[in-house]
Amino acid sequence: MWTVRGLVKSYPAGRPGGRFGARGRGPAPTAVRANDGIDLDIRRGEIFGLLGPNGAGKSTLVRQLTGLLRPDHGTIRLLGHDLVAHPERAARLIGYLGQESTALDELTVALAAETTGRLRGLDVRAARAQRDAVLDELGLAPLADRPLARLSGGQRRLACFAAALVGDRPMLVLDEPTTGMDPVARRAVWAAVDRRRAEAGVTVLLVTHNVIEAETVLDRVAVLDRGRVIACDTPAGLKATVAGDVRLDLVWRDEAPLGLPEIAALRERAETAGRRWTLRMPQERARAVVASVTAGPAFAALDDFTLATPSLEDVYLALGGSEKGLVKA
């Protein structure tokens, strides 16, 4: 389906200090290696995810996989086509929902869907029929005559998703499709994706920051960090690598009681964010810590605590991910 080998893409570095600054001073700036030797195999009918922190190289990878950006090195094959030699072929195979919608902003919801269908080679009747079907399917019919620029962020995203579905492409590439959507819209998106997979074997490549969503909808996921794939497996397979561990969150009322030796010792191992401490540890140890903080003097200083099984975020950290986490700031 999609076969990627040895993909490398660098961007030239910006000059430190801007246009006029730092000329002739210090070492020459080095280029950013946004993708640094990526291999991937995405199979037909799969919902495949790219998960990683900001700047990991997800959008750079997606733009090459959709023929919008030329790699420095490496090969990309899609359904037998060489996309490095023939990037224009991607447009006929892929329905792409990027992060920006500005190209469609002046159109109404109905016209955005219809125009996309026409651009993808449908005749007027087919484009209108598909427009009506997809707007109904996604609950967008009441907004059909509103320009995209005058919708809420979540509604606009849903309208762009609707347009991406028109023309029945065998591949869908969705870059954070559900950002800003309410739960009803999110469910409509995943139901529409599922239906196309079941009925037409559509393959979906999804970029996401949302760990919970990734665990729920993905068949397989590649975890990206600093331009490299650091793991690739099913969400369950990845989580099995940290199965023995749990996450313990402690929230203090005010200051943590660092005068208590057991609390001072925990502080060494905790990731802290204001009053919240996060600890990852084996279940047995976590039980002992909970017992010690809920009994005795520490309890008076405690506002709340939670114990949770590992998420893909914990997997990312256990794999040595370079950022503090995956959640978008």
Ligand SMILES: Nc1ncnc2c1ncn2[C@@H]1O[C@H](COP(=O)(O)OP(=O)(O)OP(=O)(O)O)[C@@H](O)[C@H]1O
């Ligand atoms: N046009 C560009 N010029 C220079 N550097 C760029 C450009 N686009 C991206 N980069 C850099 O390349 C790296 C990868 O960026 P990319 O946008 O692919 O990451 P991402 O994983 O999609 O991030 P996000 O989650 O924030 O969308 C980052 O260090 C980024 O600063």
